[in-house]
Amino acid sequence: MRNYSTIDQLIGHLDQGLRTVFGRPESRRATPRASSPGLELSETERAAAGSLMRVNHTGEVCAQALYQGQALTAQSVKVRQALATAASEENDHLAWCEERIDELGSHKSFLNPFWYLGSMAIGAVAGLAGDRWSLGFVTETERQVVRHLESHLQRLPATDTQSRAIVEQMRDDEAKHANTALKSGAVELPDIVKRAMRAVAGLMTTSAAHL
DSSP, X not given: OOOOOHHHHXXXXXXXXXXXXXXXXXXXXXXXXXXXXXXXXXXXXHHXXXXXXXXXXXXXXXXXHHHHHHHHHOSSHHHHHHHHHHHHHHHHHHHHHHHHHHHTTOOOOTTHHHHHHHHHHHHHHHHHTOHHHHHHHHHHHHHHHHHHHHHHHHHSOTTOHHHHHHHHHHHHHHXXXXXXXXXXXXXXXXXXXXXXXXXXXXXXXXXXXXX
16 A cells, blocks of 8 residues: 655545535435425525535535545544544535535535635644544534524524434534544543634624625
């Protein structure tokens, strides 16, 4: 097996970043669909759902960047492979959200390039702290995402069964990622780090909801 140089890895990550932010992602799994199509959404409901799905899409852009950054600085091949597996499932989420945004007649966040670069830098720093700390970062990130998605299930229009089906599957996947990282040796992050993560996530969700 060929050993890739740092330059090769950087080129690969740059290519992935361009595809994530500007490309059209393809999912390995079919888009989750509700058993019932639900009722026709009003313009107000479509706008509300579009805003929430845009936030979720930006969250998935950030997730791709975080995993890319962590993989770049991971110390073990095992952790790098685990991050790649999680990133692959997150790419499904990215594709599902983009598809639903189009169906709702909304748009992706204009700030996605900024959030991708910032998240990749954060991921790289987490990776430099060591694999157990990096896995702890994954665990806490996914726990916060699960809570975020559960709040969206409360806020999505009851008639928007399609968006709800996507968000429910995303929530289940994120919970699995958190548990996998925990079982792989993740350490619990200090409260100050958790609070900082929540603050950054809050800034992202607020900006993506409008831009």
